[in-house]
Amino acid sequence: MISTRAVIGLAVAFCPLALACGDSPERERLDFERMRLQQRYDLYGKSGVFANHQSMQAPPTGTVTRESALDTGAAGTGMSGGQPVASVPVSLTPAQLVLGERKFTIYCAVCHGAGGFGGSIVAENMGPPRPPSLRSDSLAARPDGYIFDVATHGKGRMPAYAVELTPMERWAVIGYIRMLQQSRTLTPAQRADSLRAAAIHSSDSLFSETPRAAGAFP
Amino acid sequence: MAALxxxxxxxxxxxxxxxxxxxxxxxxxxxxxxxxxxxxxRRYQPVAQPIAFDHRIHVTGQRIDCRYCHFSVERSASAGIPPSSTCVACHSDTWMRSSELALVRASIATGQAIRWSRVNALPDFVYFNHAIHVAKGVGCETCHGRVDRMAAVYQAAPLTMSWCVDCHRDPAPHLRPLSEITTMGWTPPTAQRAFGEELVRENNVRSLTNCTTCHR
Structure with missing residues (x-):
């Protein structure tokens, strides 16, 4: 009898705790959700406003970016008087050549190889026409503006890199390519590129009617 | 009296x-x-994607740098989901007739983006910025794991606040040289602690633990 009263007393004592557990108001939980999922557009998010249900919209046709509006001269187009500029029209600091090396390694070396020999794994796996060597005499003789144009608009199977690389970065890459053409030492990655390029070209020449000149690769 | x-x-x-x-x-x-x-x-749970894109083929097989496709990582808060035009840059003839690429072809034809599923999601009150992390020596692998070994990408890190703050309090054990940002399976040349401390000085890495660093 008395012990029953004790049990009831204990139960009453725990009542507030039990209530607190069951009393978590739904509104509070929703408020937390409202913080976690805020009413705003995220990158790559959905939108009910636009017809294509994307929060990210392509700019209207003919939109001019501030960068392209500023770079209408040789530095932005690589052209001067309708002709490709002979040499890089901006001054390249050593730091920018380091940037050029980095960007080259990301975007160019994928196909043209770490040393510019054209001996990348991608080049090996793709059929001819393959990415050319950037160390050839013919490219060394080309003006810098020509390389800029190819990087900007693409050429043959090569896509355009105008989105990935800003004009300044493209000039930095060109500076690095010119350094590569002068370079007579090879890093291990560049040596692997050179050896693979030689292997690709010897196997290609087996199947082509006009074999390439020997000694084109160091 | 009897006991109560x-x-x-x-x-x-x-x-x-x-x-x-x-x-x-x-x-x-x-x-x-x-x-x-x-x-x-939701760690280690591969996320189903509209296209069975395999990072192993592209990263390990073709040796393509992460930044070739995720090109906005160095200048934007978002690393960027590559636009379909990036796929087509290589796949204009390579595997272009494959049924795996049907959605890419449709996307190019209609201009409608491919609806990839999000793998790493942070709450909206967290403002994460990729650019500053890769600029200070936090590698892709540090948070995203060995993507080069993932057939389907999964969330590799817990993404809890304590996980973020652990590194913000003491970044040295998690840093790598800027030249090795995208390297998968990178190991420090010497003991990571001393090497990391060196990188902290070299790249001027600050330990930012203010609330407003991430919450705005």
Whole structure:
């Protein structure tokens, strides 16, 4: 009898705790959700406003970016008087050549190889026409503006890199390519590129009617 | 006068006290432990994607740098999901007739983006910026794991606040040289602690632990 009263007393004592557990108001939980999922557009998010249900919209046709509006001269187009500029029209600091090396390694070396020999794994796996060597005499003789144009608009199977690389970065890459053409030492990655390029070209020449000149690769 | 309570009431009281303590301590501890488990953080669970894109083929097989496709990582808060035009840059003839690429072809034809599923999601009150992290020597692998070994990408890190703050308090054990940002399976040349401290000085890495660093 008395012990029953004790049990009831204990139960009453725990009542507030039990209530607190069951009393978590739904509104509070929703408020937390409202913080976690805020009413705003995220990158790559959905939108009910636009017809294509994307929060990210392509700019209207003919939109001019501030960068392209500023770079209408040789530095932005690589052209001067309708002709490709002979040499890089901006001054390249050593730091920018380091940037050029980095960007080259990301975007160019994928196909043209770490040393510019054209001996990348991608080049090996793709059929001819393959990415050319950037160390050839013919490219060394080309003006810098020509390389800029190819990087900007693409050429043959090569896509355009105008989105990935800003004009300044493209000039930095060109500076690095010119350094590569002068370079007579090879890093291990560049040596692997050179050896693979030689292997690709010897196997290609087996199947082509006009074999390439020997000694084109160091 | 007879005893107010029977003798076994002592046991009831003790047992109740023990049970109450265990509940009061155990339930919050269990809940806190639960939110950190891979189940609750959705760690290691491959996410189904509209296209069975395989990072192993592209990263390990073709040796393509992460930044070739995720090109906005160095200048934007978002690393960027590559636009379909990036796919087509190579796949204009390579595998272009494959049924795997049907969605890419459709996307190019209609201008409608491919609806990839999000793998790493942070709450909206967290403002993460990729550019500053890769500029200060936090590699892709540090948070995203060995993507070069993932057939389908999964969330590799817990993405809990304590996980973020651990590194923000003491970045040195998690840093690598800027030239090795995208390297998968990078190992420090010397002991990571001393090497990391060196990188902290070299790249001027600050330990930012203000609330407003991430919450705005």
């Amino acid at each position: 309570f029977p003798r076994w009431a002592n046991t009831v009281v003790r047992a109740t006290l023990v049970a109450a303590t265990c509940t009061l301590v155990g339930v919050p501890v269990a809940l806190m432990a639960w939110v950190r488990t891979p189940n609750a953080t």
